[in-house]
Structures are given as structure tokens and as C-alpha cells.
Amino acid sequence: MLNTNLKLNDKLFDADVEVAPTRQGFGDGLVKLGETKPNVVALSADLTESTYAHKFAQKFPERFFQTGIGEQNMASIAAGLAEAGKIAFISSYATFSPGKNWETLRTTAVYNEANVKIAGHHSGIMTGPDGATHQATEDIAITRCWPNMHVYVPCDSVEATKATIAATDIKTPVYLRYTRDKTPVITTIDTPFKVGKLQTFWVTQNPKVTIFATGYMLYYALLAAKELEEEKLNVLVVNVATVKPLSVEDVLETTRDTQAVVTVEDHQVEGGMGSAIAEVLAKTTPLPIEFIGLQNTFAESGKPTELVEKYGMGVASIKDAVKRVIRRKQ
């Protein structure tokens, strides 16, 4: 069952569950930051509206900078603004930022310890019909490898707002990952959010497997858990809202009773959230793990729901992975 302590959306499994894109949560969070922190500035590389930075731009025009289609320039200007005492949010599609401008960010923001927040939009195959050029499926891998980096992947629009605001709690770079399409709202404004804290969203008696899910894929993991429960197969579902830092204690705590893991993410399985979990477990208590995500392939154009099924990331695939990993335990 859904963890009642976390005050999650109790209509989550209804047919008319509320849906909203996580990028909208970013836009709302950015406006709130604009209102409370006068040193927050925002930059966009010609994708202001689709990254939802337009709300900030309209409300605080003097603190918004349009760099045109130049993500490297946007990154370096943001680093400069940070050096002048600002908290600089840059937003674009994740394939371009932190993709195209990766080294610029590495040097001017991350190594330089500049107060730059990188908002990467249109992540994953959820980007759908635009095709693989615009579906960022490596962005977690290329940011979490940076020393001292923080990487937040909110599961819904409400958590996205909290993650955006939390990104300003530290003075160094944070990567924030958002998606394009509307996805179910899983949390409520009362659900706790703490950087580095893993929260178990689906709890049960005698669980056999721990499912770690990140981003909107958490919804698919919860659907799988619900169906598995009906089949008398109990699992835990853990929301990995912050891929880095990742609490070793929490990973151990949430796998203690299950001793088997399935990871679920809309990202390449190589280098993503699943890899981060595997690194922790390999160093502590090695367990069988199954990885749901893109398996050494780019995706293609299509409806997100179609792509999720075709690339083996849907509810049925998650359930199969759970059963596979149980067999590996024995």
C-alpha cells in the first residue's frame, strides 16, 4: 500500500488522476525563488516557454537573460553571474544542456564551484515524437560523475517545485532533471522532501524485492507493485528523488529485508540511477539487481506510452524483472 506517513496523493490509482508535467513544477519553483531570493537569475537559450522559464521571465524581466541558441555561452555567462554573487538557473533541453555544453559546465560551473543550477528538460523517451535527438537518456550519467555534484530527479510536478527550491540550499551546481509530458501527480505539498533521503512510497509486509525508481517512472513502479500485491507478491517501491548524493544507509535500510533489487528509470541503464544503486550495493552487500531502462539503444519517435512498452520499461516489464530477480536470489 501507499505509505500513509508520506501524505501521498490518495487518488493516485484513480482513472482521472491529476496529471502535470514536471517542467511546470520547475517554472513554479523558479517564480517562488524569484519572489524570495533577489539574487536568483535565470537564463534561457531560446527555449523559454517550453522549459517554463517564461513565468520567471515575465515576472522578473531584469533578472532574466536570453542567450539565443547558444548553450555554451549560456553556461559560461551563468558561471560569471554566479561569480558576481548570483544564483544562476540555466534551462534548456537536457541533450543541449548539460549535453552540448558539458565541458563548459565542467570547467566554469562544477570545477569552478560556481552557484549554477542546470535545469535539463525533455529528458528520457517521455519526450516522445521529437525522436531520439531530443530525448536525453544519458544526462544522469554525465552529471552524476562530476565530483560533489547534486543530481535531483523529481517524480512529479509537485516534487519538481520542491527540488527546484531545494537546489538553492547549496552554493554549488545542481542538475535538475525534468520531463515534457504530463505525468501523474504522486505526491502532495505535504509530502516531505529531503535531499539525499530515500523514501519508501510503497510499503508492505514481508517484501521480496525492493524497486528503486526515479522520475515519473516511479508511477509505473507503483502500478507494478499494486498489481504484484494482487498476485500475492510483495515489494517495496523507493523514490530516488536525489540520485546524488545517495544515502548508503538508506540503500542498505531499504534492501535489508528484500535482498533483491529492481531499478527503474527513463535513462540508459549504463551510468544512470540503477548504476548508482549498484555501486553502493557492490561496495556493501552485493545483491542481485535487474535494471529497467534503455538497454544499449537509442529510442525513436512515438507516443511516450508506446515507447515505454516497446523499450521494455512498462508495468509488465517491471513485473517480469521482479520475478526474474527473485529467481536469481534462490
Added chain:
Amino acid sequence: MPQELYEDKLHELEKKAEEARELVIKTLLEAGSGHSAGPLGMADIFTAFYFHILNHDPKNPDWEERDRLILSNGHICPIRYVSMAQAGYFPIEELKTLRKINSRLQGHPHRTALPGLETTSGPLGEGLGQAIGIALGAKLDNKKYYTYVITGDGELDEGNIWESVMFAGKNKMNNLIMIIDRNNIQIDGFTEDVLPLEPLGAKFEAFGWHVLEADGNNIKQFVDVINEARAIFEKPTVIIAHTIPGKGVDFMEKDFHWHGKPPNSEEAKKALDELRTLKGQIESEHK
């Protein structure tokens, strides 16, 4: 505004610049790797900045009102380190640690390692954007400081530079002054052979910049041009500073092979002999 350079101050700066060149050679010899041509060519400009142009306080490197000097082509950092040591940011002795383990003097400058460096740099094409960001910050906070950014000329091959050039032109960044070290060399050869930059000034003009040129090895002329640049209010200014790579050391001058290597001990001795002769000439000229 930096004051006009009178004869005795100019004489002092020229001697400082020659001393800086000697320190560059000694530092590179000790380091055993690093770039020779650029630092020698830029010794006059760095001396002019640290001892005449910049409004700064070596004992208070984070002073908020200071002018910002951004070094985009981080590989010429030996001259920046030398000038900073001469100006009192850290002891001259520390120059011996360049490129060595546990040093604050990284092979390419790292901002958080050494107070007084404004940015981390080395990978090319990024300093102009950072300078723009700092200058935008100054405008937002109504700060009066100037942001100066030094770039290489080969560095202008980078696309990021032109993204930044467009942005600064559009936003009329009049508190920003860019200095291009126009020494005509890059690693693989002469700039005009590798990827021609000319007509360079016309390119900047087309992007909405005010363009000035200077002899970057003539301190008096360079300071005059900086003063002219600061008087331009309606656009950003670029100074194309013509410098001689390896300036002061005959066998290094204008030879792109000296872009990325240090002298060995024999070459260093020869270089120091030449530089000392040059310093003697400066002293006699001003007597």
C-alpha cells in the same frame, strides 16, 4: 580611470615587465612544462594591468569593488602568477611550485585554489561568457567596477566566443573590455594558416562592438587605449593587442614551436642573458 602614465612611472613599469619575463623563464624552467611564448608576449600587458590599470587590493583579493581581470586563455597563466606575486598576492618564492603537487598554482588556473584568480580557465572560449556574466552582475547590483577579459587569438576559433560576442553586442555591455592577445600563433601554426581570423576588427564591428588596436608590447600605448576604451559608453570594446610571442627572447620570438613548451636549462640561461641585456637597455634609455 587609470592615470596618465608619466615618464618615471612608465620607466618603473617597463622594468617590472622585464623582471616579470625573467621570472616567467625561471618559473617555467623550474616547472619543467608549460607555455613560453604567450606569457612572455603578454608581460607588458599584465604589468600594465597589475601595476597601473586595475583598481585592486592584493591584500584583500575578494574586495567587492575591485576591477575583474578574467584570463580566458588560461594556458598563459605563468605571467598572471608572476604579476600577482610581484603585486603582493603571494610570495615570489611560491612561483617555484607551479605545476607541482600540492601547489596553489595549477597548470591552468583554478579559481578556488588561489585567491585573486577570478575564474577557472584553460579550456578555450569560455572566458568572454564568464566576463559577460560578471559584468551583468555588476549592472544588476549597480557596481562601478570594470570587467576586463583577456583571450588568445587562436582561441577565437571557438564557437562559444562568437555566441558571447553576439550577446555582448546586443546587450551593449559597456562595462566590459576584451583584450585579444593577437600574437598570430596557435599550437598547429600561424592563425592565418590554421583558420584565418582576418578581417578581425571588422568582424567585431559587425557584431556591434567598438574596436581599438594597440601595440601590446608598448605599455604607454596600451594604457592610453584602455583609457579610450573606458570612454566608450554605448557598446562593448575590444582591443586587438598586437604582441610578439616570446617577446624579449630572440630565439623564441614569433616561433609557434614555443607556444606550448618550457625552456631547458641551457635555453633558460640564454633567455635570461638576453632579458638582462634588455633590462640594461631600458635602464639606460630612461637615464
